[in-house]
Amino acid sequence: MQRRRFLTALGAGAWAGAGLALGGYGRRSCAGEPPAGTPDLVAVRNGEPDVLFDRGIEALGGMGRFVKKGQKVVVKPNIGWNVSPERAANTHPRLVRRIVEHCLQAGAKEVYVFDHTCDAWRDSYRTSGIEQAVKDAGGKLAPGNSESYFQTVAIPNGRRLRRTREHELVLEADVFINVPVLKSHGGARLSVAMKNLMGVVWDRGEWHSNDLHQCIADFATYRKPDLNVVDAWNVMLRHGPRGVSAADVVNMRSQLLSTDLVTADAAAARLFGLKQPEEVGYIRIAGEMGAGRMDLENLAIRRIVL
Amino acid sequence: MNQAWLKKIRVVVSLVFLALTTLLFVDFDRIGETPTATVALYPQFVPSLLKFSQTFAWGAAGFLAVLALTLLFGRVYCSTICPLGTLQDIVIRVADQLRKPRKVKFRYQRPRNVLRYGLLALAVGLFLGGSTLALSLLDPFSNFGRIAGDLLRPLYVVVHNGFGQLLESVGVYGPFPLHWKAPPLAALIFPALFLLGLIGLSATRGRLFCNTLCPVGALLGLLSRFALFKIRIPQDACVLCAQCSIHCKAGCIRLKTKEVDFSRCVACFNCMTVCETHGIGYAWSGPVLLRRSTPVALPQSQPSNSLDVVRRAALSREGKARRALLRAGATALVGLASLPRSSSVEAKPSNHVPTRLVNAKTWPVAPPGARDIVRFNDLCTACHLCVSACPYGVLQPSLLDYGWSGLLQPHLDFASGYCGYECNRCGQICPTGAIPPLALVAKQTVQLGVAHFVRDNCIVHTDHTACGACDEYCPTKAVHMIPYQDGLTIPEVRPVLCVGCGACENACPARPHRAIYVDGHPVQRQALRPSAKPLEYQPDRGFPF
Ligand code: SF4
Ligand code: SF4
Ligand code: SF4
Numbered sequence: 109m110q111r112r113r114f115l116t117a118l119g120a121g122a123w124a125g126a127g128l129a130l131g132g133y134g135r136r137s138c139a140g141e142p143p144a145g146t147p148d149l150v151a152v153r154n155g156e157p158d159v160l161f162d163r164g165i166e167a168l169g170g171m172g173r174f175v176k177k178g179q180k181v182v183v184k185p186n187i188g189w190n191v192s193p194e195r196a197a198n199t200h201p202r203l204v205r206r207i208v209e210h211c212l213q214a215g216a217k218e219v220y221v222f223d224h225t226c227d228a229w230r231d232s233y234r235t236s237g238i239e240q241a242v243k244d245a246g247g248k249l250a251p252g253n254s255e256s257y258f259q260t261v262a263i264p265n266g267r268r269l270r271r272t273r274e275h276e277l278v279l280e281a282d283v284f285i286n287v288p289v290l291k292s293h294g295g296a297r298l299s300v301a302m303k304n305l306m307g308v309v310w311d312r313g314e315w316h317s318n319d320l321h322q323c324i325a326d327f328a329t330y331r332k333p334d335l336n337v338v339d340a341w342n343v344m345l346r347h348g349p350r351g352v353s354a355a356d357v358v359n360m361r362s363q364l365l366s367t368d369l370v371t372a373d374a375a376a377a378r379l380f381g382l383k384q385p386e387e388v389g390y391i392r393i394a395g396e397m398g399a400g401r402m403d404l405e406n407l408a409i410r411r412i413v414l
Numbered sequence: 415m416n417q418a419w420l421k422k423i424r425v426v427v428s429l430v431f432l433a434l435t436t437l438l439f440v441d442f443d444r445i446g447e448t449p450t451a452t453v454a455l456y457p458q459f460v461p462s463l464l465k466f467s468q469t470f471a472w473g474a475a476g477f478l479a480v481l482a483l484t485l486l487f488g489r490v491y492c493s494t495i496c497p498l499g500t501l502q503d504i505v506i507r508v509a510d511q512l513r514k515p516r517k518v519k520f521r522y523q524r525p526r527n528v529l530r531y532g533l534l535a536l537a538v539g540l541f542l543g544g545s546t547l548a549l550s551l552l553d554p555f556s557n558f559g560r561i562a563g564d565l566l567r568p569l570y571v572v573v574h575n576g577f578g579q580l581l582e583s584v585g586v587y588g589p590f591p592l593h594w595k596a597p598p599l600a601a602l603i604f605p606a607l608f609l610l611g612l613i614g615l616s617a618t619r620g621r622l623f624c625n626t627l628c629p630v631g632a633l634l635g636l637l638s639r640f641a642l643f644k645i646r647i648p649q650d651a652c653v654l655c656a657q658c659s660i661h662c663k664a665g666c667i668r669l670k671t672k673e674v675d676f677s678r679c680v681a682c683f684n685c686m687t688v689c690e691t692h693g694i695g696y697a698w699s700g701p702v703l704l705r706r707s708t709p710v711a712l713p714q715s716q717p718s719n720s721l722d723v724v725r726r727a728a729l730s731r732e733g734k735a736r737r738a739l740l741r742a743g744a745t746a747l748v749g750l751a752s753l754p755r756s757s758s759v760e761a762k763p764s765n766h767v768p769t770r771l772v773n774a775k776t777w778p779v780a781p782p783g784a785r786d787i788v789r790f791n792d793l794c795t796a797c798h799l800c801v802s803a804c805p806y807g808v809l810q811p812s813l814l815d816y817g818w819s820g821l822l823q824p825h826l827d828f829a830s831g832y833c834g835y836e837c838n839r840c841g842q843i844c845p846t847g848a849i850p851p852l853a854l855v856a857k858q859t860v861q862l863g864v865a866h867f868v869r870d871n872c873i874v875h876t877d878h879t880a881c882g883a884c885d886e887y888c889p890t891k892a893v894h895m896i897p898y899q900d901g902l903t904i905p906e907v908r909p910v911l912c913v914g915c916g917a918c919e920n921a922c923p924a925r926p927h928r929a930i931y932v933d934g935h936p937v938q939r940q941a942l943r944p945s946a947k948p949l950e951y952q953p954d955r956g957f958p959f
Contacts, residue, residue, distance in 0.1 A: 151957050190836045220587070226887060228805040228834055230443065230590070235836065250587040256579065294895045294903070295882020317923035319879040345949055347891050355946035360953070378958040389880065389901075404959045411957050 142367075143169060147410035148401070149375055150365040155414040157341045158206035160363035164337070165210060167410045168365050174335050175283050177215035182222070182281035183207055183247070184333075185238060186289045186304050189350050190227035193237045196342035196357040197350055199289045201237035203339050203363075207287060208245035219245075220277050223307045224252040226350075250277055258310035265397065266326035268319045273310040278331070286333035286369065290340040290376045292348030292356075296320055297388045299349050300376040301336045301369040302328045321389030328369060328390075328399040336372040338364040340379055370400025371407060378404070417695040421683035424493055432500040439562035440570040441592065442803040446843060457495045459630045460553040461845035464793055468847050481637065487696065488638035488645070492624055492631060492680040498554035499624060499680065501561070502616040506663055509617035520620050523665030525675060530625060534632035544788070545819045550795035551604075552629050555845075557612075559797035560605035560822070564811065567802060568594050595807035595830045601822060620663035625678045635677035644699040645679055645686075647672045651693030658685035658694050769871035769927045778815040779826040779863045779914060779934035782833060783841045783852040786937040787816060794848035796822040800840035807831035808916065809840060823848075826862065828916035828932060833862070835889035835915060861941040863914035863934040865893055865907050871929035874904045884918035884930045890944045893918050893930065905930060910942045 150167045152160045165171055175181055185199035193201055204221065211219045221242045225232040233239040233249060242249050251257065258273035278284055288304035295316070296303055302324050306312045308331070315323035340362040347356045362379060366372040374385035374395075385402050386392040395402040434454035437445055445451055456462065456476040465474035480491045492499045510519060537548040550556050571594040578589050615622050624631040638644075647658070652672055659667040662685055666678035674694075685694045777787070781800060784790035801809045801824050808831035809824040816823055824840075826833060838857040841849045852860070865884075873881040875898075884893045884905050892912035895903035905918075907930070914932050922928040 151959075153955070153957065190834060218585075228837070231805055231834070231836065248587060251590045253593070254575070254591040256575075256591070293882075294885030295880055313883070313921070313923045316881045316883045316921075317873050317877070317925075319877070320882075321880055345951070347894075349886050350889060352889070352891050352944045353946040355948050358949055358951040375957075375959055381958075409957075409959065413955060 142173070146408075148366060148368065148407040149371050149404070149409045150412070151362065151375060151379075151409060152365075152412045153360075153362045153414065155361060157200045157203040157339060157363070159414070160341065160361075161203055161206045161210070161337065161365075163412055163414065164363055164365040167412060168335075168367075171210040171214040174285070175211050175214040175216050178217045179215070179282035180280065181211045181216045181219045181283040181285065182277050183211070183219060183285045183287055184278070184304065184308060185221065185223060185287040185339075186299075186307065187223035187229075187232050187236050187238050188226040188307065190225075190231040190235050191351070192235055194342065194354045194357065195351050196289060196291060196344045196354075197348070198232070198236040198238065199287050199339045200341050201241035203337070203341070204238050204287060205241035205245045207285060207337065208242060208247035211283075211285075212246055216283070219247040220250045220281070221247050222250040222252040222275065222277060224275065224310065224312075225307070229253040252307065255310055261330070263326055263330045265329040266323075267397075268322040269315070269326035272314075272327065274331070275308045275310075278308045283335075284331075284333045286336045288336070288338055289342075289344075290338050290380060291344035291351070292346050292380075294348065296324065296390065298373075298377055298380060298382070298391075300338055301333070301372045302390055302394060305331055305333075305369075321393055324390035325393035325397055325399060328394045329397055332400075333369060334367065336364075336366050336369045338372050338376050340364060340376065343380065345380070368400040370394045370402050371404070374402035374404055375409075416686075416692040417683070418687040418692070421687050424490075424681070424683055427494045428500040428503070431495050432497050435497040435558065436562050436566070439559055439799065439802045440567045441574070442799075442843075443592070443805075446803055447839075451843070455845045457491070458555045458845060459491060459496075459634075460549065460555055460795060461797065464795070465845065465847035468793070468850075474847070480634070484634045484637045485641055487643050488641045488676055488679055488681050489631065489634045490681045491634060492621075493682045496554050496558075496630070497562075498558040498612075498628075499621070501558060502612065502621060502623065503663070503682070505613050505616045506620060519660055520662055520665050522659055522662075522668050523619070523622070523625075525666075525678060526626050530627070530632040530635070533627060534629045537629040541792075544792050546792060546795050547819055547821060549629065550797075550822065552627055553795050553797075554624075554628055554630055556795040556797040557605070557608055559799055559802075560811075561609050563798040563802040564597065564602055564605045565609065568596075593807060595810070597801070597810045598813055600813055601811040604822060620665055621680050621682075622665070624680055625664060625666075631680075638679070639677050641676065642698065642700055643696045644676045645674050645681075645695060646697045646699070647674060648693045648697075651691045653691055655690045657688040657690060661685060661688045767876040769868075769876070769924045769929065771868050771871050772927050773868070773931040774866075775931065775933050777863070777934035777936050778812060779828075779916065779932060780816075780938070781809060781824060781826065781840050781844075781849045782838070782857050782860050782862055782938075783850050784848065784938065785850070787820075787934075788936075790848055791816055791820040791823060792848075793846050794820070794823045795846055796824070797845065798822075798824065800824055800844055800849060803839050803843045804831070805837060805839065806834045808833050808920075826916060826934075828919040832887070832917040832920040833913075833915040835913070835917075858913065859941045859943055861912065861914050861935065861939040863916075863932045864909045864912050865914070865918055865930055865932050867893070867905050867907050867930050868927070869904070869929070871924045871927055872904060873924055873929065874898055874902055875929075876924075878902070881923070883921040883923060887917035887921040889913070889915065889917065890941070892941075911944055913941045 150164045152164045185204045187198050189197040191197045208219045257276050261274045262271050263269050288301045291299050293299040340360050342357050343360045344351045344356050364375050373391050377385040459477050462476035483490050540548045571592045575591045659669050664678045664680045666675040780787050780790045808826045810827040811822045812825040815825050838854050841851040885895045890911045893905045893907050896906045898904035916932045918930045922930050
């Protein structure tokens with residue numbers, strides 16, 4: 109916020125260059141080197157959303173590996189739509205609640221939760237159940253639908269997306285936790301971890317008109333969350349990302365955790381029922397660009413069935 | 415008898431009503447869906463009368479209470495409930511402070527009966543003939559709404575959000591920012607001019623608006639001639655100090671004859687607080703007074719009793735002939751007004767190949783549940799409460815989208831937003847019933863218009879890259895993606911499922927002309943509810959990787 113005030117004070121136009129230069133420091137990762145034997149991917153099945161997370165994060169070394177005392181954490185669930193939890197268009201509120209609780213237990217100074225929603229944001233926060241969940245857990249909700257919160261950042265490795273506007277909270281956070289819900293998507297085929305990051309940028313309409321798959325992959329080369337937790341408890345198999353009714357949803361009772369968002373997306377694509385993750389354009393491109401690994405057969409996977 | 419205490423009560427009540435109505439328009443989220451909002455809206459005269467004329471329900475009978483109050487004590491409404499009245503009072507007070515001391519504030523003004531009753535007749539006549547144009551341009555509530563909602567709200571939002579940013583700079587997120595979508599600038603001209611005129615008029619001539627232009631003032635004025643209690647100057651107690659007349663905002667106290675023209679008295683009670691002998695005040699003016707009522711000829715066309723207005727409105731509403739005529743008229747007007755609108759053409763294309771095909775919109779899109787455009791134009795007074803309330807920012811004041819009869823009435827502007835599938839707020843709040851309240855399930859199958867896909871504008875077709883923003887937003891999957899070329903998918907519209915919410919049009923990134931747009935229906939239709947066939951799913955115990 110300091111930085112933004114500085115920018116506003118000096119006039120955004122003249123200082124856009126400074127903003128770009130400073131944009132880079134949002135990318136520092138705070139998780140230390142993983143202890144030997146830590147899996148690349150944890151897949152948990154057959155439990156309630158919060159229980160799945162308890163087991164999953166334990167297998168990944170515990171929340172203490174990601175969150176240190178006094179740090180500022182940002183949790184980014186999918187809160188895109190003004191629909192209730194059983195529609196599975198948004199991340200399950202019980203998962204969000206549990207993650208916030210874990211962060212606070214690990215000593216986080218503050219835990220912010222936000223999304224740049226598609227539907228009206230106050231309604232979406234409320235109807236999704238996430239507003240209540242965050243309040244109950246002791247986290248803080250932040251708004252994501254006001255242009256003033258977004259800073260221009262450069263995407264050095266982007267092919268189509270060279271710069272975009274990113275939410276200041278993500279730029280300033282010590283720890284960034286990405287909590288997508290797995291669901292079908294009419295335009296992009298599948299919405300998981302990489303697609304969820306469209307909710308931390310302002311100008312996503314431009315992504316649609318500028319080769320959507322490439323833009324999603326470009327952004328994945330720039331913004332790597334410290335942890336990705338894929339909510340596959342309820343999964344919308346058709347009519348995504350918004351869904352038409354609860355009949356579009358099946359109860360998979362699963363969850364995937366990984367520090368690599370491409371790995372998370374690749375595993376999620378399989379879980380969703382796709383033969384090859386490469387069938388999803390942006391997963392294939394992100395893999396090729398080296399944003400992460402999608403060769404599941406060569407990765408250390410910890411599978412837990414409860 | 416000292417009745418000066420009445421003024422204290424009057425001031426408190428008026429400020430409460432002013433504060434509530436203002437808050438309702440500038441920050442709807444705060445009190446909009448609470449009983450407080452109902453309290454503030456229930457007695458607003460014109461909205462309540464219009465709503466009652468359709469529903470005949472007690473829930474809309476606030477205006478009857480106002481009529482009863484008027485028959486007892488005169489135009490109490492004008493200085494307590496009417497927010498525009500209180501707004502003028504504030505201007506008058508400020509102007510007073512600025513005036514040189516001792517300068518005479520007000521003096522007796524002659525009545526301008528031709529003007530005030532003429533305008534009342536015009537408003538009633540046009541309304542019965544199927545146009546709310548005069549009513550909406552003159553109605554005090556609607557004018558106040560446009561001042562608060564269109565002019566004050568943006569300022570409020572700026573201050574509110576500025577305060578929010580201040581807090582945020584010390585790490586506190588909240589109060590959460592409010593959103594305001596700019597209406598067409600030309601739509602602000604009317605409220606701005608009206609406000610300037612009102613300020614000028616009230617600063618120099620007191621409540622002259624209320625006794626010349628305001629149809630509610632004229633109607634209640636007619637009625638207050640028969641009030642059971644009236645403010646009078648007792649001939650014996652009066653020492654002709656002239657204080658009452660000097661302080662009378664309505665200029666209705668004539669000292670020469672020691673008479674109060676009660677039809678113009680706005681019941682502000684200023685006179686009672688300044689009268690040296692505390693002589694002036696309410697006195698019984700029952701039947702005796704009927705004989706010596708001020709000799710003003712009532713225009714022939716005036717209904718003597720406002721229930722009459724209601725019944726006539728209802729009867730005339732049924733008239734089929736009138737309907738047909740109106741429809742023809744409206745068609746002509748709307749056709750005339752379907753000049754290119756700002757929403758269909760936008761600058762700054764971000765797609766690579768600028769689109770070429772103009773969206774062929776023929777009808778504006780009326781709010782959900784308005785049933786048909788003619789009916790809507792007949793009942794809406796353009797108070798813009800729904801514009802303030804709409805959480806999706808899609809409702810915007812129109813210019814000539816509906817033609818002259820619908821000037822400033824709200825329409826759905828899909829460049830500004832879209833209609834939320836889970837939202838039915840405008841119908842719940844609309845104080846005139848122009849947008850009837852609909853249960854959410856019912857509202858979800860009202861078809862406001864239908865989406866049209868323009869393949870030659872679509873990014874999938876022009877740029878050969880994936881998009882699907884329209885499908886992403888469509889709540890019913892009326893627009894869905896079908897195979898195109900090279901693994902790409904392209905939209906297809908199933909009109910029977912489309913509710914015309916405009917989410918697709920709003921999301922479509924193609925510029926300057928969008929690749930999918932909604933054309934409104936002159937008469938709203940029914941959409942099919944999307945069917946929900948259950949999915950086949952066998953839960954797996956393991957993992958497919
Ligand atoms: S129902 Fe639609 S038009 Fe009415 S307030 Fe809600 S979003 Fe706005
Ligand atoms: S096709 Fe467009 S207008 Fe029709 S329901 Fe879907 S999003 Fe709304
Ligand atoms: S949003 Fe517009 S450009 Fe994108 S697929 Fe739909 S119609 Fe085509």
